[in-house]
Amino acid sequence: MPELPEVETTRRGIAPHCLGKTVSRLVVRQGQLRWPVPAALSTILPGQSLLAVERRGKYLLLQFAAGTAIWHLGMSGSLRLVEASSLPGKHDHIDLCFTSGLCLRFNDPRRFGALLWQPAAEPIEQHSLLAHLGPEPLSDTFDSAYLLARSRRVRVALKPWIMDAKVVVGVGNIYANESLFNAKLHPEQLAGSLTAKQAERWVAAIKTILQYAITRGGTTLRDFVGGDGKPGYFAQELNVYGRGGEPCTACAKPLVEIRLGQRSTVYCPRCQKLPKVNRKP
């Protein structure tokens, strides 16, 4: 499941092979993704050369002279570089082919992904999907002062709150769980009751874990040319995610699993205490 580290890993993996390359054609085998792939893309992209591969949150931004392709991997999507001649497999929905003979192939079994287009005439940051996004978690604008200020009078539990992309982008379920554990914060603590010290711990935990996950290639390792995805080393280093009932890595007490905002949430009842005062502010 691509979270920010995996999207960033994808960006870094494909960029060296695609930058400056000219699109030969776009093949859309299944255009019914989260939103329909704009049909016009197949005529717009050929002839365009790829000027930059950027990332905003979990959105990959492929910049061309005519505009920017916005590519989201959803939760089961992946991009891989293959020879244009290689046969597409099941769920290989889109090929972005370059004249070099390489092809950026999008595979997405659950089709939660998306490929959209913002013409160059309209600034990419004004696209409706990007316009209201919060800061990048690894940027300096995401600090404890921001988090604390943003949390005032918020009556939502910390866990679902931090997963809100308007607060900060790129913190999905895995890293929400892990960062709360590392910062010793209870997932059900109300955001409005966050203290300055807690905000500091949490911001540091989020930055550390995301940065570390990027260096380890995300939760899934991927050979971007040819090879397939395989479980990354990072998956084995998770402290709480997917470990409900198992012993806490810090104190050995069994981890508790609950549902919070329809999402699986795992925490240590000993290491992550609710504050005495957790009333709605």
Added chain:
DNA sequence: AGTATCTCCTGCGTGC
């Protein structure tokens, strides 16, 4: 306006 719930989709694990 802030908060909670619903929804899209397929693969996988489980129980019968």
Added chain:
DNA sequence: TGCACGCAGGAGATAC
């Protein structure tokens, strides 16, 4: 071996 079922989840849409 096969089937029904529940679950997984990013994040926009919709409903309170």
